[in-house]
Amino acid sequence: MAQLTGKIALVTGGASGIGRQTALRFAAEGAKVVVADVQDGPGAEVVTEIEKNGGEALYLHLDVTSEEAWAAAVATVTEKYGVLDVLVNNAGLGQADTLETTSLALYEKVVAVTQTSVFLGTKAFAPLLKLSTAASVVNTSSIFGASGGFGTSPAYHAAKGAVRTLTKNIAIEWAPLNIRVNSVHPGFIETAMMGDTDKEPYIATTPLGRVGQPHEVAAAITFLASDDASFITGAELFVDGGYIAR
Numbered sequence: 001m002a003q004l005t006g007k008i009a010l011v012t013g014g015a016s017g018i019g020r021q022t023a024l025r026f027a028a029e030g031a032k033v034v035v036a037d038v039q040d041g042p043g044a045e046v047v048t049e050i051e052k053n054g055g056e057a058l059y060l061h062l063d064v065t066s067e068e069a070w071a072a073a074v075a076t077v078t079e080k081y082g083v084l085d086v087l088v089n090n091a092g093l094g095q096a097d098t099l100e101t102t103s104l105a106l107y108e109k110v111v112a113v114t115q116t117s118v119f120l121g122t123k124a125f126a127p128l129l130k131l132s133t134a135a136s137v138v139n140t141s142s143i144f145g146a147s148g149g150f151g152t153s154p155a156y157h158a159a160k161g162a163v164r165t166l167t168k169n170i171a172i173e174w175a176p177l178n179i180r181v182n183s184v185h186p187g188f189i190e191t192a193m194m195g196d197t198d199k200e201p202y203i204a205t206t207p208l209g210r211v212g213q214p215h216e217v218a219a220a221i222t223f224l225a226s227d228d229a230s231f232i233t234g235a236e237l238f239v240d241g242g243y244i245a246r
């Protein structure tokens with residue numbers, strides 16, 4: 001049997017990069033996948049690809065910063081499936097500024113997309129997750145949620161650090177319900193977020209000597225989402241080529 005047979009899953013940021021690979025992998029493992037993003041064209045293409053491969057998926061326009069949008073997503077999933085087994089809070093927004101060049105507006109925007117979204121989404125879907133017999137929430141944090149990185153991107157570091165501890169807090173609250181909540185911490189992954197920046201500093205600080213690929217993070221998310229991880233909650237799984245071990 002595939003790892004996620006029969007599970008209903010929702011992946012935010014599912015149109016691109018790590019979220020896209022996660023949606024594709026989930027479907028290949030037997031899940032029905034709700035691909036949620038604000039990039040409607042690329043999101044719909046992910047659904048088409050899943051369907052072409054014989055899987056089931058639907059695209060949902062969902063701005064993860066909007067409580068109303070989350071309520072609408074819950075209504076759609078309730079009507080279509082009546083339950084949610086796997087929630088992947090993966091959407092995020094990077095930044096590359098220093099502390100003094102980070103405006104309050106930018107700080108709040110990065111926190112809204114990267115951090116507050118996890119609170120809003122998990123809270124909104126709580127009733128549907130509680131209807132599952134073995135629910136799993138996977139939050140995408142970062143190596144930058146557990147280190148000072150290069151001493152830039154303060155809003156991103158603050159937001160990802162909050163995702164790490166929020167994950168553990170909800171894991172404790174929901175452990176008696178058998179709802180597992182874990183975080184994945186990607187290292188430097190070749191996606192749109194990385195863009196065309198010079199990869200040398202990434203490679204130099206990564207013991208495995210290369211950047212990662214989104215499917216390598218998707219594999220870890222799939223494991224945490226699956227019943228193979230049935231005794232794992234409140235954990236942080238680094239997918240970083242050894243970055244955090246230095």
Ligand code: NAI
Binds near residue numbers: 013091113185186
């Ligand atoms: P990406 O840029 O390929 O994907 C991010 C997706 O999030 C995009 O499809 C984008 O449209 C979506 N998104 C942005 N704002 C949104 C909003 N308000 N509502 C809904 N969706 C929204 O980047 P990537 O790398 O796949 O990022 C996925 C996650 O992985 C993010 O949380 C990121 O912070 C995290 N991450 C990425 C690393 C990397 O090196 N690429 C390293 C560590 C963490």
